[in-house]
Amino acid sequence: MAALKYAGLDDTDSEDELPPGWEERTTKDGWVYYANHDDMKTQWEHPKTGKKRRCAGDLPYGWEQETDDKGQVFYVDHINKRTTYFDPRQAFTVEDMQQKPKRYDSNTTALDILQGRDLSDRVVVITGANSGIGFETARSFALHGAHVILACRNKTRAGEAVGAIQQEWHKAQVEAMILDLASLRSVKEFAEAFKAKNLALHILVCNAAVCWEPWKLTEDGLESTFQICHLGHFYLVQCLQDVLRGSAPARVVMVSSESHRFTDLAGSCGKVDLALLSPPKKDYWSMLAYNRAKLCNVLFSNELHRRLSPSGVCCNAVHPGNLMYSSIHRNWWLMTLLFNLARPFTKSML
C-alpha cells in the first residue's frame, strides 16, 4: 500500500484508539471531532494524542452525505442500502497539516512536498519524464495515487521509467505515451491520442529540455533547442487547452531556469526580435538559445495564467534548482565536469 503510506493514510497506530466514553465524529466538510458521552462535551483534539485530523479524499462510490432533523450528519450507502453516522472516510484520516506548518528547504524532496496528499482522482501529464526532475516528479505523483502519463520521445527509456515506478508500487497508475517536442506533428498526435482516452487533465508539467546541443534544425525548420524547450510545449498547451479548461481546477507548470535572467529578446534596435528565437547556425550559441527558450517559458506562463486563470486553470513557471545532477549536461564534457564537481553541494533528485 505504498500510495497510502506516502499519502499518510496508513496510520493505524493503536495510540489512536479512543478511551472509553469517547466517540469519533466528522463535520460536513470532513473535519474529525471527538465527543465525550460522560461529560457531554466535544473537542477537535484527539483525547490521547492531541492531534487534529481530517478525512482524506471523497466518499466511496455509492455513498452520500445527508443531514438529519437535529442537524447531525449521517451517511447513506446506496449500494448496500444502509445508513450510518460513521463517516466511511474515517478509515483514512490524515493529520491536520496546519497544526505543524511544514518548512521546506534544500533537502526537501518531491515526496516530502506531496506527503499527506491523496491524488487518486488526479490525472497528470509530464513531458520528458523518463529521467531527472521529470522522472522524480512522475514517481512522486504516482506514489500519491495520481494517474501519471510520461510523455517521452523514446519508447524504451519511457518503458523503463514506467517499470521503475511500478516496481516501487505495483498499483501505480503510470503509462508512457510518445511525444517528441522536436516535431509539431508528434505534439499534435500526442494530444489527439491523449484526448482519445477521454481522461481529464489536472496537471500538465512542461519539463522536457535539452541544453548545450549543437545547432540543428527540426523537421519543422526551427532551431531545435528553442523548439524542444519552448515552442513544442507552447503548441502542446494550445492543443490541450480545452481539456485543461474542462478539468478545472487544473494547472500548467512550465519548468524554466534561473538562467532566463541572463538574456532578453531585444534585437539591435532594442525591440523584441522574434528572429532571435530560431537563429541561423552562424548566430547560434547553445547556452543563449537555452536561456532564451527558458525566458519564453516564463513569459508564456505569465500570459497563460492571465488568460486561463478565470477558467480555473492556473499556470506557474518554476526554477527547480541549480546544477542538479541529471542528464541535462550530457552534450558537453565541460558541463559534465562542472555538474560532477558541484554534485556534493547541490540539490539531488531524491
Ligand SMILES: NC(=O)c1ccc[n+]([C@@H]2O[C@H](COP(=O)([O-])OP(=O)(O)OC[C@H]3O[C@@H](n4cnc5c(N)ncnc54)[C@H](OP(=O)(O)O)[C@@H]3O)[C@@H](O)[C@H]2O)c1
Ligand atoms: N538539472 C538542473 O540543474 C536544472 C536547472 C534548471 C532548470 N532545469 C530544467 O529542469 C527540466 C528537467 O531537466 P533535467 O535536469 O531533469 O534534465 P534531463 O534529465 O536531461 O531531462 C530532460 C528530459 O527531457 C527529455 N527530452 C529531450 N528532448 C526531448 C524531445 N525532443 N521530446 C520529448 N522529450 C525530450 C529527455 O528525454 P531523453 O532521455 O529521451 O533525452 C529527458 O527525459 C528542464 O526543463 C531543465 O531545463 C534543470
